[in-house]
Amino acid sequence: MKPDRCDSKPHSSTGSQILRLEVRNFLPRVRSSLPSLTAAASPTMAGIKPECTLKIVKGEFGYVLEDVPHLTDYLPDLPTYSNPLQDNPAYSVVKQYFVDHDDTVPKKVVVQKESPRGIHFRRAGPRQRVYFESDDVLACIVTCGGLCPGLNTVIREIVCGLSYMYGVNHILGIEADILNSKEAYGGYRGFYARNTIQLSPKSVNDIHKRGGTILGTSRGGHDTSKIVDNIQDRGINQVYIIGGDGTQKGAAAIFEEIRRRCLKVSVVGIPKTIDNDIAIIDKSFGFDTAVEEAQRAINAAHVEAESGENGIGVVKLMGRYSGFIAMYATLASRDVDCCLIPESPFYLEGKGGLFEYIEKTLKENGHMVIVVAEGAGQDLIAESMKSMEHEDASGNKLLLDVGLWLSQRIKDYFARRQRMVINLKYIDPTYMIRAIPSNASDNVYCTLLAQSAVHGAMAGYTGFTVGLVNGRHTYIPFERVTEQGNKVIITDRMWARLLSSTNQPSFLSSKDVEEADSADDLQKLTVDKTESLGNGSPIENAI
Numbered sequence: 001m002k003p004d005r006c007d008s009k010p011h012s013s014t015g016s017q018i019l020r021l022e023v024r025n026f027l028p029r030v031r032s033s034l035p036s037l038t039a040a041a042s043p044t045m046a047g048i049k050p051e052c053t054l055k056i057v058k059g060e061f062g063y064v065l066e067d068v069p070h071l072t073d074y075l076p077d078l079p080t081y082s083n084p085l086q087d088n089p090a091y092s093v094v095k096q097y098f099v100d101h102d103d104t105v106p107k108k109v110v111v112q113k114e115s116p117r118g119i120h121f122r123r124a125g126p127r128q129r130v131y132f133e134s135d136d137v138l139a140c141i142v143t144c145g146g147l148c149p150g151l152n153t154v155i156r157e158i159v160c161g162l163s164y165m166y167g168v169n170h171i172l173g174i175e176a177d178i179l180n181s182k183e184a185y186g187g188y189r190g191f192y193a194r195n196t197i198q199l200s201p202k203s204v205n206d207i208h209k210r211g212g213t214i215l216g217t218s219r220g221g222h223d224t225s226k227i228v229d230n231i232q233d234r235g236i237n238q239v240y241i242i243g244g245d246g247t248q249k250g251a252a253a254i255f256e257e258i259r260r261r262c263l264k265v266s267v268v269g270i271p272k273t274i275d276n277d278i279a280i281i282d283k284s285f286g287f288d289t290a291v292e293e294a295q296r297a298i299n300a301a302h303v304e305a306e307s308g309e310n311g312i313g314v315v316k317l318m319g320r321y322s323g324f325i326a327m328y329a330t331l332a333s334r335d336v337d338c339c340l341i342p343e344s345p346f347y348l349e350g351k352g353g354l355f356e357y358i359e360k361t362l363k364e365n366g367h368m369v370i371v372v373a374e375g376a377g378q379d380l381i382a383e384s385m386k387s388m389e390h391e392d393a394s395g396n397k398l399l400l401d402v403g404l405w406l407s408q409r410i411k412d413y414f415a416r417r418q419r420m421v422i423n424l425k426y427i428d429p430t431y432m433i434r435a436i437p438s439n440a441s442d443n444v445y446c447t448l449l450a451q452s453a454v455h456g457a458m459a460g461y462t463g464f465t466v467g468l469v470n471g472r473h474t475y476i477p478f479e480r481v482t483e484q485g486n487k488v489i490i491t492d493r494m495w496a497r498l499l500s501s502t503n504q505p506s507f508l509s510s511k512d513v514e515e516a517d518s519a520d521d522l523q524k525l526t527v528d529k530t531e532s533l534g535n536g537s538p539i540e541n542a543i
């Protein structure tokens with residue numbers, strides 16, 4: 001195939017009279033290098049420039065569709081086939097089973113009479129015509145980044161979806177090459193392994209009952225060219241990539257390289273993060289499971305705290321940059337007296353500080369439970385200890401253990417106040433939470449995400465992430481889910497509900513509140529200390 005055939009030619013699937021199609025090329029804000037990786041280890045980021053194409057479609061009344069790429073954007077003459085689902089007895093009874101090519105989902109559901117219709121995403125689901133014949137499909141699945149409940153369910157459902165809905169029987173798992181572990185540990189680098197694992201509905205039948213990922217996973221850099229060489233050499237034409245923000249950035253680069261080489265290969269991301277810190281989507285799979293499992297740790301902390309004189313139970317939960325697990329686990333439990341998250345800086349000493357609140361609560365109730373997200377209070381720890389700026393293999397900040405630090409500071413404080421004995425127990429259940437299988441509701445959610453991914457790839461869409469937006473499954477351009485993280489907005493009602501349920505101080509002085517011109521200023525005041533400001537998640541804003 002000659003490269004000139006790849007000249008960008010818009011896919012005309014929208015078909016609507018009122019829509020005007022604009023294809024804009026721009027350099028994305030994908031980080032061009034990972035600080036902890038050498039150029040040799042990550043030519044992805046150092047060498048190939050991941051130039052994304054955002055397809056913007058505009059309509060009347062301020063309607064904007066942020067569309068996703070399609071194979072016909074650069075391979076205009078691809079043949080189409082009728083969707084095998086229409087002959088599937090299970091689905092034949094469904095009225096309007098196929099998604100209309102004009103169906104889109106609004107990013108914002110709360111609108112005012114005069115407000116423009118705003119940004120929309122393409123609705124996920126099966127299309128009448130597909131761009132792959134079942135026998136020609138060779139799909140592969142890879143899992144990257146940290147573990148999260150539900151990974152195996154997504155793998156299972158991609159395999160079953162491809163097989164049962166589309167009759168695809170050639171599916172490879174990109175897995176850890178244990179015998180050759182210097183080269184490949186699973187995750188992106190699993191592509192370098194000589195072996196792959198054949199996946200079939202039979203071989204994945206029970207895997208959703210297990211935690212972790214049957215394919216293995218890794219952090220650290222990868223070589224995009226080497227991966228695409230591998231995809232090309234093996235004849236893979238559908239790539240399903242399950243992973244978090246780092247993984248989706250990697251997927252964007254792989255998609256760009258595939259498009260540059262004019263390959264008929266669909267690249268699909270399924271967003272994974274236990275922290276729920278991916279922008280745009282309502283929530284990430286595994287999050288509900290994590291919140292539910294966190295209850296067991298909180299209950300244990302409560303039992304311990306209630307049983308001793310001035311008992312304090314401290315529970316550390318995951319959340320590197322976002323405190324969603326801590327916030328929802330606190331709201332669900334009702335036994336928590338204080339929840340500390342990265343988005344809401346706190347202070348220990350003096351009026352309105354944490355120590356004062358602990359002392360008051362102990363005097364009133366005789367015990368208390370504190371939940372702390374792992375990313376909370378990092379600035380305070382750095383102040384009191386010599387700051388250590390370390391990163392993991394993927395360039396994520398390595399955090400100091402806030403749970404241990406906080407427990408020690410509380411003990412020191414009460415040791416100084418000789419008349420008050422305390423009994424503090426610290427529980428760190430983080431990896432126990434992350435390693436469990438997904439619960440029932442996450443299993444259903446994972447199934448729908450996987451099926452949406454399969455429908456999208458079969459329909460020829462590529463370079464996108466599947467995601468739930470306002471309760472509807474959608475296809476979202478990679479760029480949109482990677483440009484910023486999702487954070488708890490502490491000026492929203494959800495955080496107010498938490499404050500009113502725990503009765504904890506807001507740790508904002510009245511001066512802060514008065515001086516902030518707007519809710520945005522107030523949020524900025526707090527997030528300045530952490531990372532860049534993220535959008536509120538719809539689950540948070542909508543409730």
Ligand SMILES: Nc1ncnc2c1ncn2[C@@H]1O[C@H](COP(=O)(O)OP(=O)(O)O)[C@@H](O)[C@H]1O
Pocket residue numbers: 030031033034044045144145146187188218219220221222243244245246247248249250251253272273394396
């Ligand atoms: N900025 C980046 N650009 C391209 N690829 C990345 C980037 N960050 C991470 N990756 C790739 O994604 C993989 C997983 O990233 P990591 O941050 O560990 O987990 P997660 O995807 O869960 O955020 C890494 O092994 C690396 O190959």
Ligand SMILES: O=P(O)(O)OC[C@H]1O[C@](O)(COP(=O)(O)O)[C@@H](O)[C@@H]1O
Pocket residue numbers: 145146147244245272273274275318319320374392434
């Ligand atoms: O020990 P690991 O594997 O580095 O993972 C720890 C981190 O992984 C997380 O669970 C989620 O991170 P990812 O979404 O990048 O996988 C964080 O909450 C936690 O800080």
Ligand SMILES: [Mg+2]
Pocket residue numbers: 145244245246396
């Ligand atoms: Mg991440």
